[in-house]
Amino acid sequence: MNDDFLPPPQGKRLRVLAAMSGGVDSAVAAARAAEAGHDVTGVHLALSANPQSFRTGARGCCTVEDSRDARRAADVIGIPFYVWDLAERFREDVVADFVAEYAAGRTPNPCLRCNEKIKFAALLDKALALGFDAVCTGHYATVVTLEDGSRELHRASDAAKDQSYVLGVLDERQLAHAMFPLGDTLTTKEEIRAEAARRGLAVAKKPDSHDICFIADGDTQGFLARSLGSAEGVIVDESGAQVGTHEGAFGFTIGQRKGLRLGIPADDGKPRYVLDISPVDNTVTVGPAEALDVTALTATRPRWCGTPPAGPAAYTAQLRAHGEDVPVTAEVLDGELHVSFTAPVRGVAPGQAVVLYDGTRVVGSATIATTDRATVRSRPEPAVTV
Incomplete structure (x- = not known):
């Protein structure tokens, strides 16, 4: 059971940095952490050197108005609030990576990369250096503390809102400093909005963000054409x-x-x-x-939420942020993750993440490099003129 949001016992009060995007989820998460008795400070990440170039409207991420919404929420909660400029780091680690992956014929997940490189690397490192104990976000996932003090990442209690897939890049050290106040409650999004309204948070009716935050008009192909020509x-x-x-x-x-x-x-x-x-x-x-039927894949750059798999073992795997679990056998060989599917699956693209689960526990994540097709088809060699 996640006990981070019960009233803290003697000596358990933590200094928490709440990442506030300007949306309803992160605002309620910050409010819950503060209500639980933790010493909470809100921070909004400025991820663009020119915020007007990012998506405008009530999208809950990356714009000037989102920063203002986050500040107003922090004022209502009664916590200090700051804006941190991580635009250069975001451009290098997320935007440039996104463009480079597409240029190489792969399909990246920028939200997963942002969690890995920004929220739980750049942000967490800065938070720890300033004396904070944990970073709190509005993700729907659960951190479970074991008897020995180690932590595991699990799916959210509500499978419909689970976001553990995009958090599968977090290692054990990062999990030790992560808080997800929304992941352990069986509440609908409407109930989260109702809670925000009861707390007096103006973001209660703000629409969710579904698109890539740094593509202002939602036209991914147009963005790539402008970037790559x-x-x-x-x-x-x-x-x-x-x-x-x-x-x-x-x-x-x-x-x-x-x-x-x-x-x-x-x-x-x-x-x-x-x-x-x-x-x-x-x-x-x-x-x-x-x-398109794929029977197996090889993935690189594995990141483990604890102990890596030891030898071939049965797991389930998720291949997309909102994809279904599929049964697999997986093992690590020479630093690469090898996954075999019990039944062929479709829509598997290099560059995507494969996330392994043991029940509800997230085992780890890796980037798909190659796939094995059920039916091997190769383009013919061009005819040679003699």
Whole structure:
């Protein structure tokens, strides 16, 4: 049971830095931590050198108005509040990484990278240096303290709101200084908003943020085109025949069906999906849905929320932020995570994170590097003229 939000016993009062995005979740999380008796200070992270270039409107992340909303919430809660400028670090570790991954034909998750590099690295390191004991956020996940004092990361009590997938990059040290006040309560989002209203927090009715915070207009392909420049290339089928053109392979992801604008329909009339992205020759390969079936994957840069897996073992895996659990066998070999699926899965793209679970416990996360397809299809070699 997570006991961080019960009235602290003698000597248990913690100095807590509450990351306040300007949204309702982080505001209620800060209020709960303060109500539990902890010494809470609110901080809003300024993540853009030009906040007006980030998403405007009530989105709950990264804009000037979000900073103001966070400040007003801190005033109502009655806690000190500061704005910390982490724009340069965010640009290097999240935005530049996002662009580079797409340029390499991979599909990154910027929210996961932000948690790893910003909220629980740059922010946490600064908090600890200033004498804080923990960083508090509005994520829906649960930290469980064991008898020996070590900590485990578990799914939120409400599976519908669980965000443990994007926290699977946290290591044991970071978990020891993490607080998630919302993760241990079976409350709906409407109830969280009602709680915010009871507390007098103006963000109670503020819409949630669903899109990438640093893409102001929500047009990911347009953002990548502006960052990388247009580069016309071809779309081919599995035989190598051209069936369309594109303005940059970076605008596609494995498993994509919409927006392909193919000039030649498939022989069987069925939809075609992106099977392969080759940034070297700027070529996108499309084919039938069954060609997306993946039986195994290899992932790099593993990060463990405690002890790494020892030998092949059965787990469940989540492959997307809102994806379902699938049964797998996983083991670590030469520093890489090897995962085999009990049944083929689709929509698996290099660059995504695979997060392992043992029941509700998060074992760790790694970045997908390669996949094994159930049906191996390769593009034919070009004909050689003698």
